[in-house]
Amino acid sequence: MTSPEARERAVLEAVGERRERVNRAIPEELPIVRPERLYEASRYLLDAGGKRLRPTVLLTTGEALADVSPLSTPYRRFPGLDGRTIDLMAAAVSVEVIQSFTLIHDDIMDDDDLRRGVPAVHREYDVETAILAGDTLYSKAFEIMLETGAPPDRAVEALEVLATTCTRICEGQSLDVSFEARGEVTTEEYLEMIEQKTAVLYAASASLPAILMGADDETIEALSGYGLDVGRAFQIQDDVLDLTVPSEKLGKQRGSDLVEEKQTLITVHARQHGVDIEGLVDTEDVDRVTEGEIDDAVAELESAGSIEYANGMARTLADRGKDRLEVLPDNEARGLLEDLADYLIERGY
Known part of the structure; x- marks a missing residue:
């Protein structure tokens, strides 16, 4: 048996x-053209790095x-199930561009200074340019998705999924x-929020x-269900990492969720067990x-069992997501998707 390491x-x-x-x-897919400042700002976070987890899910699902x-097969000329070829890489870049658009706007809303270890876009440029960069990425994602070469009916369905995903991200x-202004949030409400804000893009990547x-x-x-489950597990793990990983590795201030009074599964559970969340740190x-x-x-x-509870919920979701992969052929790529689900809840950062 292969060791976890x-x-x-x-x-x-x-x-x-x-x-x-x-x-x-x-x-x-996203060259720097005129006006250069706009496209440089649009590419700024994409060029800064990132794990590319969502494109990895998309490409690996295609392989499975x-x-x-x-x-082994060029993603630009990937075989469809009917013998037609599609540009799977264009779809992968499209979802990563959507991810970058959400990060830019999130950082503006939260007034965060850092992202991926570099100044946030609105800090490196200015708020107006950052808003335009995010908007540009949003629209470019649809342009890029149109380049897959899929038959028209499938292309339209893919665009519909992408559009619905973006709407649900905004709803999340x-x-x-809205949760920040509330004293209490239920577990069900929190899980609904992270499904819409985070997990739907994983669902799109898989489907x-x-x-x-x-x-x-x-x-x-x-496959959409797999993405929803592992996406929620990923976000719960992110909430844990915000508390347990040093600031230099996070690329932002450790414990920022507590300081900014964000609702997480950890704080929801802790409140339900009598912990004074507002009194934990200077907000x-x-x-x-x-x-x-x-x-x-x-x-x-930890004493309240809240971090352990979050870890357990993430594990349950990841395991359920892996069970959904039974629709795929039993091959190496499917095994990687299963291992990726485990990685998303076991990663240190």
């Missing part, structure tokens, strides 16, 4: 190989559906903002290859919060 190394290697291919494709060896962000390649409705639905200024204060807050949350 060996499995994680294999996942990171697989993600890295696909990331490099996506990185090479991004300038092709086609039942081909991973990385609106719910997240879009099936749509473009001509899979049946049952397969499309199952007036994130820059004044010390590592010692965060350590004390984490200790109290």
